[in-house]
Amino acid sequence: MALPKRIIKETERLVADPAPGITAAPHEDNLRYFDVTIQGPDGSPFQQGVFHLELFLPEEYPMSPPKVRFLTKIYHPNIDKLGRICLDILKDKWSPALQIRTVLLSIQALLSAPNPDDPLATDVAKHYKEDEKDAQRVSREWTEKYASK
Amino acid sequence: MAARVPRNFRLLEELEKGEKGIGDGSCSYGLMDSDDIMMSNWNGTILGPGHTVHENRIYSLKIHCGDDYPEKPPAVHFLSRVNLPFVSPIDGKIDPMRLNVLSQWGRDSSIETILVGIRREMATANNRKLLQPPEGSTF
Numbered sequence: 001m002a003l004p005k006r007i008i009k010e011t012e013r014l015v016a017d018p019a020p021g022i023t024a025a026p027h028e029d030n031l032r033y034f035d036v037t038i039q040g041p042d043g044s045p046f047q048q049g050v051f052h053l054e055l056f057l058p059e060e061y062p063m064s065p066p067k068v069r070f071l072t073k074i075y076h077p078n079i080d081k082l083g084r085i086c087l088d089i090l091k092d093k094w095s096p097a098l099q100i101r102t103v104l105l106s107i108q109a110l111l112s113a114p115n116p117d118d119p120l121a122t123d124v125a126k127h128y129k130e131d132e133k134d135a136q137r138v139s140r141e142w143t144e145k146y147a148s149k
Numbered sequence: 150m151a152a153r154v155p156r157n158f159r160l161l162e163e164l165e166k167g168e169k170g171i172g173d174g175s176c177s178y179g180l181m182d183s184d185d186i187m188m189s190n191w192n193g194t195i196l197g198p199g200h201t202v203h204e205n206r207i208y209s210l211k212i213h214c215g216d217d218y219p220e221k222p223p224a225v226h227f228l229s230r231v232n233l234p235f236v237s238p239i240d241g242k243i244d245p246m247r248l249n250v251l252s253q254w255g256r257d258s259s260i261e262t263i264l265v266g267i268r269r270e271m272a273t274a275n276n277r278k279l280l281q282p283p284e285g286s287t288f
Contacts, residue, residue: 033155059152067158071186081184082161 003031007057010100022104024055032057036068036104040147041112045139046074049147053083053107055100065094066103075135075142077116077125085110086120153256156218160188163260176264181211189214191223191260195268201277203231206284210267212260222254225263230282233270241288243267 011031014024021039026032036053040046052071058064068090070083078086089098089106119125127135154162167178175198181190193210197203209228215221227241235247245251250258250266270276 027155030153030155032152054155054157056155056158057152058154061152067161069157069161073186081186082164082188083186084161 006062007032014100019101019105019108021108022101024100024104032061034100038104038108038111040143041108044112045136046076046111046143046147048149049143050149051111051147055103057100062096062098065090065098066100068103068107073142073146075124075139076111077114077119077121077128078110080120084120086118156214156216157188159219160214164188166261171261172265176261176268178212178260178264193225193260193264195264195271198268198272198277201272202279202281203271203277206281209287210264212263214260219256219258222251222258223260223263225251225267226288228287230286230288232279232281233276235270 011026018024021041023037024034026034034055036055038051038053040049040051049072051074054069054071056067058067068085070079070085072083074083080086085107087106087110089095089103114128116125116128124135127138163178164180170177175196176194178191178193180188181192191212191214193212195208195210197206197208207229208231211226211228212223213225214223222245225243225245227236227243230241232238235244236242237244243251245254248266248270250263
């Protein structure tokens with residue numbers, strides 16, 4: 001079975017017309033598997049960082065959401081130690097009208113707006129709730145340490 | 150051609166399955182280090198099958214998934230001493246050529262199928278009565 005037309009179109013557009021601060025390129029030997037980078041948004045503790053992610057489009061895509069995870073360590077209440085992301089559109093709020101591009105933009109937005117009330121990394125979320133300034137300091141340190149260009 | 154799940158997403162699936170618990174609980178596994186982002190090193194546990202010399206023994210194993218997992222099987226070692234024909238008496242390494250679940254490895258195989266396969270081997274007519282090292286000794 002060939003790659004579905006929808007995936008081909010999305011890939012072409014991602015490469016030809018990338019969203020600002022985001023790159024996504026398919027692996028040559030698996031066109032459903034993408035290498036992704038997201039730049040930390042300006043004004044966030046992740047500013048100046050470049051974060052590597054991996055994205056996979058399962059057989060059921062677009063009826064099921066893509067699977068995405070961070071490969072770069074990041075101190076963020078909604079991202080756990082294995083890089084797994086807590087984001088509603090990757091779970092129950094997924095709709096086939098969404099695309100790879102919208103998913104990656106939502107992850108970029110999540111970096112600007114951590115949500116410690118819906119945590120995946122509970123210790124990081126606790127830190128963010130108790131002392132946001134200090135938690136952001138650690139996020140900046142990790143960005144410098146693990147996500148430098 | 151069906152979608153081919155890449156190594157890391159495949160291991161995440163296995164991790165989530167292992168965290169929920171598999172089968173009747175006689176085999177279990179998990180990451181050795183919970184922030185190992187490449188998910189290479191795993192612990193496994195096998196509860197010795199009943200009505201064999203292994204009954205009531207708990208065996209610990211380590212499993213290493215390389216970069217080419219699941220195209221290639223992982224390397225598997227017993228940490229607990231055990232006497233089985235496919236386990237090196239020197240360092241506990243399993244000889245993949247002598248264990249079906251490793252010699253006939255395929256994409257559908259998993260850490261779970263290895264542990265279940267080893268436990269099944271412990272209960273075969275040839276292996277169930279083998280003299281064993283003292284309980285609790287390690288390699």
